[in-house]
Amino acid sequence: MHYRSYHRLGRTPAYIADTAGQWLLSExxxxxxxxxxxxxxxRNSAxxxxxxxxxxxxxxxxxxERQGWRLDVGYFFTQRRAELLSAYPSADNRVAGSLSWHF
Structure with missing residues (x-):
């Protein structure tokens, strides 16, 4: 789905390519x-x-990470076009974190 100013523009094909990684700095x-x-x-009129x-x-x-717990804190960013096309106000640059427990 694609949106502009909270109005649905419709469904169109989309492709995504991404990669992620983590590098051990110390224990x-x-x-x-x-x-x-x-x-x-x-969509185009032609x-x-x-x-x-x-x-x-x-x-x-x-x-x-320590004793089954993991704390992640990161800065997430997008180009301005993502903010214009998202129906949600969270498509802008921001800091976010998560805490998880592995058992």
């Missing part, structure tokens, strides 16, 4: 990061013609 401490690109087709557009996104952060 239990990781540098994390990822990057990707989202490409989609926009029959049989589709116009494509896309945007990049990514994240960088740190993770800490």
């Amino acid at each position: 239990g401490l990781f540098l994390t990061g990822g990057a990707g690109y989202y490409y989609y087709f926009l 029959p049989g013609r589709a116009v494509g557009a896309g945007y990049g996104y990514g994240n960088v952060g740190f993770a800490f």
Whole structure:
């Protein structure tokens, strides 16, 4: 689904390519990061013609693991086009974190 200003534009084909990784810095401490690109087709008034557009996104952060617990904190970013096409206000740049327990 593609949106503009909270109005649904419709369903169109989309393609995503991304990668992510983590690098051990010291015991239990990781540098994390990822990057990707989202490409989609926009509907056009000309029959049989589709116009494509896309945007990049990514994240960088740190993770800490100890005794089954993991704390992740990162900065997530997108190109401005993602903010314009998302129906949700969270498509902008922001810091986020999560705490998980592995049992």
